[in-house]
Amino acid sequence: MRTLIRMASIFSRIQPHRIPQFSRRFLNVAAASLKDTSQLFNQCNELMIWLRRKTGLEISSVLAIGTSSYGRSLFASKPIEDGDCILKIPYTVHLTPDKILPEVESLIVDDVGTISRLAVVLLAEQKLGKNSDWFPYLNNLPHAVNMHNTIFWAPEELNMIQQSSIYHETVNLKSSLAREFSALKPVLQHFPSIFGDIRLDDFMHAYTLVISRAWGTSNCISLVPFADFLNHDGASEAVLLNDDGKEISEVIADRNYSVGEEVLIRYGKFSNSTLMLDYGFTLPHNINDQVQIFMDVPLYDPLYKMKMELLHKHLKLPIAEENCFSSSGCSFIMKEVKSSDRKGKGIPPALRAFARILTVSTCEELTSLATEASQSDGRLARRPLKNTSNEIQAHCILLSKFEDMIKCRDAVIKVLESSNVPYCGTQLSVRRQMAIDLLKGEIRVLQSASSWIANYCKRISACFQNHSINEPSLFS
Numbered sequence: 435m436r437t438l439i440r441m442a443s444i445f446s447r448i449q450p451h452r453i454p455q456f457s458r459r460f461l462n463v464a465a466a467s468l469k470d471t472s473q474l475f476n477q478c479n480e481l482m483i484w485l486r487r488k489t490g491l492e493i494s495s496v497l498a499i500g501t502s503s504y505g506r507s508l509f510a511s512k513p514i515e516d517g518d519c520i521l522k523i524p525y526t527v528h529l530t531p532d533k534i535l536p537e538v539e540s541l542i543v544d545d546v547g548t549i550s551r552l553a554v555v556l557l558a559e560q561k562l563g564k565n566s567d568w569f570p571y572l573n574n575l576p577h578a579v580n581m582h583n584t585i586f587w588a589p590e591e592l593n594m595i596q597q598s599s600i601y602h603e604t605v606n607l608k609s610s611l612a613r614e615f616s617a618l619k620p621v622l623q624h625f626p627s628i629f630g631d632i633r634l635d636d637f638m639h640a641y642t643l644v645i646s647r648a649w650g651t652s653n654c655i656s657l658v659p660f661a662d663f664l665n666h667d668g669a670s671e672a673v674l675l676n677d678d679g680k681e682i683s684e685v686i687a688d689r690n691y692s693v694g695e696e697v698l699i700r701y702g703k704f705s706n707s708t709l710m711l712d713y714g715f716t717l718p719h720n721i722n723d724q725v726q727i728f729m730d731v732p733l734y735d736p737l738y739k740m741k742m743e744l745l746h747k748h749l750k751l752p753i754a755e756e757n758c759f760s761s762s763g764c765s766f767i768m769k770e771v772k773s774s775d776r777k778g779k780g781i782p783p784a785l786r787a788f789a790r791i792l793t794v795s796t797c798e799e800l801t802s803l804a805t806e807a808s809q810s811d812g813r814l815a816r817r818p819l820k821n822t823s824n825e826i827q828a829h830c831i832l833l834s835k836f837e838d839m840i841k842c843r844d845a846v847i848k849v850l851e852s853s854n855v856p857y858c859g860t861q862l863s864v865r866r867q868m869a870i871d872l873l874k875g876e877i878r879v880l881q882s883a884s885s886w887i888a889n890y891c892k893r894i895s896a897c898f899q900n901h902s903i904n905e906p907s908l909f910s
């Protein structure tokens with residue numbers, strides 16, 4: 435049986451769409467110098483010979499390695515048709531955390547995660563250089579200077595994304611990697627002949643190679659040589675599949691490709707912030723974009739204590755909504771709202787509930803909402819407030835919050851777009867464009883939610899004026 439396996443990050447299917455300008459990503463050897471070109475050709479050739487020797491199979495008869503603006507890439511070397519199996523990689527060439535040497539493994543503490551364990555395997559193989567059995571593969575992996583994951587961004591580069599939750603996620607990831615490295619360092623130092631002198635930077639590079647190119651199932655993670663030269667198209671239907679019976683990973687084409695065209699698959703339904711953090715790139719118009727909204731009850735609210743207690747007890751934020759409640763407030767993940775969606779899908783119901791609680795001004799109202807919650811499914815303020823002007827006011831709080839967030843992001847984009855950054859393609863210009871893509875995506879999500887809320891307020895106030903406030907279909 436075939437199972438879908440996903441890139442190490444989070445996980446996901448959407449309508450196929452063809453990316454225009456694919457000529458930009460056609461096999462691009464002309465742009466590289468002759469020396470680079472022949473070096474690349476030799477490295478790729480060695481990799482293909484190595485794969486054939488190690489597996490005894492032809493991995494793919496229709497794909498060739500080349501480069502595009504996305505780095506190493508796979509291109510159609512023969513015409514491919516929708517439904518063709520384009521590559522088959524046996525499990526025997528997967529690089530997995532269980533390849534860690536037993537003497538090293540026995541010293542690693544339990545709370546070091548699988549990504550870091552696979553990074554340790556990578557570090558040991560890298561130290562072996564040409565003596566590593568994986569050298570032809572390792573030799574093709576990108577250097578840290580060519581990677582743009584936000585953990586590599588300098589503080590002034592990170593300032594470009596300070597508005598977004600990814601800023602804190604980056605800071606948190608950096609500190610958790612520093613912690614994992616301090617737990618690992620004594621172990622690595624115990625085996626100088628295996629690891630040499632590994633520094634935090636080396637570990638961060640190895641970790642990033644794993645997170646940006648390993649595939650994971652619920653209990654395993656693996657680097658899949660050759661397949662990991664496939665770049666990402668968020669709208670592709672092609673994904674990596676595992677056939678546990680035959681012990682191979684394979685990819686089935688989701689459309690026709692002509693010779694020379696770059697073949698893309700989908701890593702997952704990832705927002706730009708996930709792509710930046712884990713993969714080091716963004717998509718200019720990412721249909722999976724999202725924005726984090728932070729809400730709190732103001733300390734001067736006379737009902738602060740009661741509201742916080744009720745929110746803690748009743749808000750019941752489902753894990754799937756990726757919301758989180760802390761002592762100071764609550765954050766919500768919001769996605770783009772389709773203009774045709776009458777229910778405002780994309781705006782978390784718990785966020786609207788939070789805004790309703792903010793507008794309540796008496797203990798009696800709060801108690802009545804708590805009673806209503808406990809008599810239904812236990813969730814607080816999920817239905818529109820009976821008092822229409824309070825319901826409108828609750829949504830105006832959200833509107834003004836979204837407008838502020840849009841303004842702040844707009845201002846940063848203006849500065850970024852007007853600043854002089856030397857040469858397109860430099861590290862700074864790539865990262866600046868990533869920051870712009872991220873902020874524009876967040877603005878798109880915020881604008882979609884704002885127009886839905888403005889429309890909702892119009893509908894309920896028109897309905898109120900017509901004295902038909904209890905019309906159930908008006909409320910989502």
Ligand SMILES: C[S@@+](CC[C@H](N)C(=O)[O-])C[C@H]1O[C@@H](n2cnc3c(N)ncnc32)[C@H](O)[C@@H]1O
Pocket residue numbers: 503504505506507574575576646647662663664665666667712713714715716
């Ligand atoms: C699994 S690897 C794919 C092979 C990679 N291009 C290489 O040079 O080895 C994932 C990396 O490829 C690049 N990448 C993949 N899809 C991309 C896209 N749509 N736009 C820009 N970069 C992309 C990013 O650097 C990402 O971290």
